[in-house]
Amino acid sequence: xxxxxxxxxxxxxxxxxxxxxxxxxxxxxxxxxxxxxxxxxxxxxxxxxxxxxxxxxxxxxxxxxxxxxxxxxxxxxxxxxxxxxxxxxxxxxxxxxxxxxxxxxxxxxxxxxxxxxxxxxxxxxxxxxxxxxxxxxxxxxxxxxxxxxxxxxxxxxxxxxxxxxxxxxxxxxxxxxxxxxxxxxxxxxxxxxxxxxxxxxxxxxxxxxxxxxxxxxxxxxxxxxxxxxxxxxxxxxxxxxxxxxxxxxxxxxxxxxxxxxxxxxxxxxxxxxxxxxxxxxxxxxxxxxxxxxxxxxxxxxxxxxxxxxxxxxxxxxxxxxxxxxxxxxxxxxxxxxxxxxxxxxxxxxxxxxxxxxxxxxxxxxxxxxxxx
Numbered sequence: 001x002x003x004x005x006x007x008x009x010x011x012x013x014x015x016x017x018x019x020x021x022x023x024x025x026x027x028x029x030x031x032x033x034x035x036x037x038x039x040x041x042x043x044x045x046x047x048x049x050x051x052x053x054x055x056x057x058x059x060x061x062x063x064x065x066x067x068x069x070x071x072x073x074x075x076x077x078x079x080x081x082x083x084x085x086x087x088x089x090x091x092x093x094x095x096x097x098x099x100x101x102x103x104x105x106x107x108x109x110x111x112x113x114x115x116x117x118x119x120x121x122x123x124x125x126x127x128x129x130x131x132x133x134x135x136x137x138x139x140x141x142x143x144x145x146x147x148x149x150x151x152x153x154x155x156x157x158x159x160x161x162x163x164x165x166x167x168x169x170x171x172x173x174x175x176x177x178x179x180x181x182x183x184x185x186x187x188x189x190x191x192x193x194x195x196x197x198x199x200x201x202x203x204x205x206x207x208x209x210x211x212x213x214x215x216x217x218x219x220x221x222x223x224x225x226x227x228x229x230x231x232x233x234x235x236x237x238x239x240x241x242x243x244x245x246x247x248x249x250x251x252x253x254x255x256x257x258x259x260x261x262x263x264x265x266x267x268x269x270x271x272x273x274x275x276x277x278x279x280x281x282x283x284x285x286x287x288x289x290x291x292x293x294x295x296x297x298x299x300x301x302x303x304x305x306x307x308x309x310x311x312x313x314x315x316x317x318x319x320x321x322x323x324x325x326x327x328x329x330x331x332x333x334x335x336x337x338x339x340x341x342x343x344x345x346x347x348x349x350x351x352x353x354x355x356x357x358x359x360x361x362x363x364x365x366x367x368x369x370x371x372x
Contacts, residue, residue, distance in 0.1 A: 053109040054120070055162070057169045062236045063120040063127065065166060065217040067101075068158040070127045073134020074098040076151055080137060094133055101126035116233050142191065143202060153191045156209050160184025163216045172238040176219055184212030256359035258286040261320060265289075272320040272365075273309075275299040275346070279324050292318055294345060306344040313368045320356070321349045321366040 047056045055064045074094050081091040104123045108115065142152035160180060167177045187208035190201065220237040261271045261283070270292040274280045276299030280291035294304050304312075312318050323346075353366030 049110050049112055051109055054105055055165070058117045059108065059120055061166050061169060061220065062117050063123050065163060065220075066127050066131050066159065066213065067105075067123075068162060069135070069138075069155050069213065070101060070130035071098075072151060072155050072158075073130050073138060074101075076137050076141065076148065077134050079148075080141075090133060094130065097126045097129040097133075101130065118234050118236075139206065152209070153188055156184055156188050156191065156212060159213045160188070163212070167216055170238055173219065176216060180212050180215055183208045183215070187212055253282040253286040254360040254362050255286065257322070257363055257365070258283065260356070260358035260365070261322075262287055262289070264320075266319060266369075267316065268319050269317045272322045273318050274322050274324075279322070283322065291322075304345065306348055309345050310348070310371070313371055319368055321346075321353060321368060323364045323366070325362060325364050 047053060047058050053059060054067070074097070077094045078091060078098075081088055081094075084091055101123060104120070104126070108120060108123075138152050138155055140146075142149045160183075163180045163184070164177055167173070167180065187205050190205045190208070193201070223238050224236045265271060269290065271287055271289040272283060273292040273294055274283070275293070275295045277293040277297045278299070280293040283291045293299075294309065295301055296303055309318075348371075349366050349368065352371040353368045354370060356365040356367045358365050
């Protein structure tokens with residue numbers, strides 16, 4: 001996204017709001033009606049909101065495999081260390097990562113509108129940390145036959161069931177589903193054996209539990225890493241994909257435009273202002289300098305009022321407004337798609353700005369120095 005100055009951070013759209021908007025040209029097609037997901041093998045939206053959304057066909061295979069164990073681990077550690085000193089590092093760490101995980105679960109479960117499954121990558125660190133910290137506590141609670149020894153059985157059973165559900169979404173690798181089912185089922189049954197179990201049996205239970213919990217996410221991870229991704233909205237697992245040529249990842253603006261703006265910058269914070277991030281991307285990639293996208297990701301956000309934009313111009317923080325002439329001819333005036341403020345800003349720019357001959361034809365460049 002665009003690089004914004006700290007001085008005007010409060011005047012721009014929040015990153016989360018911009019992230020929810022789709023690239024230009026992605027409002028229909030493969031996403032299907034109503035914004036429902038197309039499964040882990042394709043690209044799509046996140047499905048209906050609700051407390052179980054994180055486990056649905058769109059989100060689940062990307063992150064949900066070990067979430068039950070992560071939550072169980074966090075609860076167990078907090079309970080066992082409830083009387084530990086206030087600054088106990090393990091408890092502090094668990095509280096940190098649990099807060100991280102729960103916050104994202106709530107946000108991703110209840111956010112309406114456009115939301116993409118790959119956002120859940122933000123939860124991966126918390127899940128990994130909680131499982132890493134809590135798994136030894138779960139195992140010790142079982143091997144020492146404490147009052148909470150049953151938590152191992154619960155963890156294995158829930159993880160096995162969830163893995164089977166996740167694998168069932170894609171119907172890839174039936175052998176993997178059987179492996180998880182058998183390993184998890186046998187491990188669950190073995191945990192019910194009496195106290196006089198041998199060390200060998202404990203090792204078997206541990207091995208089966210690890211297999212049941214880790215086989216599917218490891219195979220999905222390897223499959224994802226082995227699949228080349230180019231473009232936006234990547235997905236994980238078998239048939240992993242991404243949409244190419246949707247976010248200007250290879251786009252470049254005319255060299256004459258970048259050269260003109262760099263040579264005539266006059267100390268501004270932003271090299272230029274444009275309507276959307278889709279329009280700013282080629283200019284940023286060509287110049288390596290920040291470009292203000294006043295309409296957010298696809299131009300539909302009102303991040304600035306006209307008076308706020310005038311103030312930035314007056315302060316010398318932005319001087320040029322760039323309009324993609326080709327987009328303006330094909331899809332209406334560029335910059336007019338957003339509500340209220342964006343339309344007013346473009347109308348003001350056209351009324352007070354002077355057109356500049358920058359040496360190219362792809363863009364129309366307005367110099368706002370006279371307005372300052």
